[in-house]
Structures are given as structure tokens and as C-alpha cells.
Amino acid sequence: MGVPRSRGATNELGPDEDSGGAPPGCSGDPGVPVGEEAVPGAPSDGSELLAALLDGMDAALCAFDAAGTVTHWNREAERVLGWSAEEAVGRSGFAGWAVRRADADEVRARLMSAMDAPGRQVHEFALLRKDGGRVLVRTQSAGVRGADGKPAGVYCAFSEVHAQIDLERAIALSEALLEDASWGVVLVDVDLRPTVVNAHAARALGGSRTALLGRPLGELVVQGVEELEAALHHVLADGAPSAPAELWVTLRTAEGERRRCWRSGFLRLASPLTEEPVPLGVGWLFQDVTAARLAEQEADRLRFRTSQLHRAARTASECEDPMEAATSLLDFALAGFADHVLVDLVAGERLVRTAATPFDAPGPCLLVAGGSIPARYAPGHPALQSVERTGTVRTSAGAGAAVSPAWAVERRWPRDAAHALCAVLRSRGRTLGVLTFLRAANRAAFERSDAAYAETVAARVAGAVDLARQLTRE
Structure with missing residues (x-):
């Protein structure tokens, strides 16, 4: 088989054979010069295109004719082994230059066996680089048939094993992911x-x-x-x-x-x-990571509330007036917990407003000026339910801008209130009143953990209120 000397093409490997009685140096086909042939067994009119395609491949590729002579050698094969197409094409097998002579016969036999076998065959060989180094390659070889259906040669695509393994790992990783x-x-x-x-x-x-x-x-x-x-x-x-x-x-x-x-x-x-x-x-x-982040938020919230209660207790211990101590406790409890707080104490059969934060703006919890004012709560009011049940009551109007101020006004609460938590004040087995915490609509409704914190605050406030009443009677 003979072809022009070029990358991805063949060299002239033997004497030209004239056909059809054409003059020496010419073939029977006037459009194809003698000695030019493309891939083994392929038509010869696309050799330049084939050479360009082979050189553009990412895989190293070489081809052998039926006698085992190298007919094709692309640029990637030159990169891997260092031998150029001019040096490789025309050699008989790999013996002595791309493979050690001791391994040459085995390598040749395994490569050329693909010519008679169906499908592709995969092998691994240690090939020689031009600089004398060795490189382990993985080959895929397949036989090529001529126009008459008979074996005409072998194609062999190869790449360095580590590159192939990297590719397989990448594919396996992507599939697993x-x-x-x-x-x-x-x-x-x-x-x-x-x-x-x-x-x-x-x-x-x-x-x-x-x-x-x-x-x-x-x-x-x-x-x-x-x-x-x-x-x-x-x-x-x-x-x-x-x-x-x-x-x-x-x-x-x-x-x-x-x-x-x-x-x-x-x-x-x-x-x-x-x-x-x-x-x-x-x-x-x-x-x-929702569960972990919620647990962290809850732990942070608990640490903050514990710290606030500790600071509140220290501040309250310095107050001479027990009711001042109660309002100081509520100021610390409000931070990060609620927007408003109301203190309604039992007076006979009704509740009276004793202390509260401002309705129209943020501010501290203060005692009602001029004395207590009766709380005009309608039957079924959450504060009254808390007193009747001697427990905590939570209620909410919803969340977002759709909350109507009428919901809070009907319950005698600040207009911006949307969520409420009422905790009963008890000391020495007696109900003293009710503590109401309020949140605006832009905050979340009170939860079970909030109720536990409110009950802790209510117990401390109840102790201060009980002490104030004892001192008043004395």
C-alpha cells in the first residue's frame, strides 16, 4: 500500500502496481495518482480530508495494513510517543522502536488479531517513547475490511492509561453524583x-x-x-x-x-x-442543613434569654420598690422576645391594668400613672381565659400586611399587635393577674418554647407583685 508522506497519511511502502494497462507511473483511474491510497480498504479520493480528520482527533491513532506495516500516524500519537509521522509510517510493526524487541512479537500478534475478530479489542501495552522512556497505554483495535470484504488492515486507537483512568473516574463520579x-x-x-x-x-x-x-x-x-x-x-x-x-x-x-x-x-x-x-x-x-441551623438558632436564643434573665435578676435585686423590680424584669424580657407587654392584676372579680409599655411607640414598661385602670375585656378574652385556666394562652391574627388593626383593637391591645401570649401570674398558690406579651405582624407567632420562657418571666414577676402587696398591707 502506498500513499503520500504526510501526517495522518501513508508513505509509499512498495512498488507501484499498474492496473488496466495504464502507462508506468499512472493508475487505471486518471483521477488517482499511482501510489495514493486512503485508509486501508477505503476509497482513495478523500485522503487529504482523512489526514486532517485524523490529526484533529483527541485520541492517538495508528493503522496497519494486512502485512503489519504502519500506514497512518496522527499528531496525538506523535505527542504521546514522540515519533513523528515521517518516522513512523512505513515501519513494520513496533519492533525495536516503539516496543522492546522482547515484547514485539506478542504486541504484534495481539494487535493484528483484531483483523480477523469481530468488534473491538482492548489491550494494555508498555510502549517506548522516542526519548527512551516507557509509557503504559490502553489500546482499542478493530479490523478493517477492503472493498472485496477481505481483511485489509487494523486501526488502533490508544491513550495513556492514567489519562484513560482519569476519564473513567470522571465519568463514574458524574454518574454516581x-x-x-x-x-x-x-x-x-x-x-x-x-x-x-x-x-x-x-x-x-x-x-x-x-x-x-x-x-x-x-x-x-x-x-x-x-x-x-x-x-x-x-x-x-x-x-x-x-x-x-x-x-x-x-x-x-x-x-x-x-x-x-x-x-x-x-x-x-x-x-x-x-x-x-x-x-x-x-x-x-x-x-x-435545616435541622442543624434550627438547633443552633434555638441554642443561641436560649443562651440570650438566660443571659437576659440573669441581668434582670441582678437589676431587680437593686430595686427598693418590688413593682419597680417587676417592670425592670419585663424590660429585660422584652428584648428580642416581644414588642409590647401588659400587666393586668386581679382586683376582686375583674382585671385592672397596672403596668404596660407605650401603645404608640417602643418604650420601657411603666406603671400606669394615677393608679390602676380597669381592663374592659370582653368575655372569652385570652387574658381572661389564662386566668380561668391558670395557664398560658396563645393566639394570633395571622401574619403579613393583611392583618387588620381591628383584631387588636377589639381585644384592647395596641393596633399593631398580631400575635399574643398570655401567662398567668401566680404566687403562693394564688392567682395575682395575667401577663400579656404582644408581637407585631412582621414577626412570627409565639411558639411552645416562647410559652415556656414567658412562664419563667411570669413566675418572677408574680413574686415581685406578691411582695409589693404584702408591703402595702403592712
């Missing part, structure tokens, strides 16, 4: 729409893996989508952040809305097939 990883993985395109969602992420987002594809993130995330999209845009423009970020989001699910905290990492995806990086999207990996 997108199948059964213990954290969510979402691939987002440049339009910020999910293109691949693993099983963990699908469960976290409240849908199936296929149903989530192509949907805008705003359809999945009720609150927090702006922060998430801003992070994705930043990654597309400037690359991945240096550290994970924690995002609080509210999800829309069949059971209702759920608020979650996701510890998220982002990776910009770019095509490896272009010289200039072309963004393909963003890889978003996240873990649900």
Missing part, C-alpha cells in the same frame, strides 16, 4: 433551568426527576429564588465562589409551603471541546 449521591445535585443551563436532577435533589424540591426538568426555579421556590438566581448568575459570570453558601428558601409542595436551609456549592460548567471556555451552565450541589 447524578444517581445516588447523599446530597442534591442539579445541573442548570445558562437560562437557569434544570437540565439534570439527581434523586436526592428531586426529593428535596418536591417532584420527580423528569417533572423538574426545564421548569423555571421560581415555580419550585416560593421565597429565596432571587438569592438563588443571583448566585447562579454570579457563577456564570465570575466563576465558582471560594466557599459554600447557605440559602434559606421556601418550597411549594403538595403538603404546603416548607422553609429549608440548603448549604450550597456552585461550579461553572464549560465545554472541554473548545479553545475558549464556553459556559454550559452551573453545577449546583446542596445539602439540607
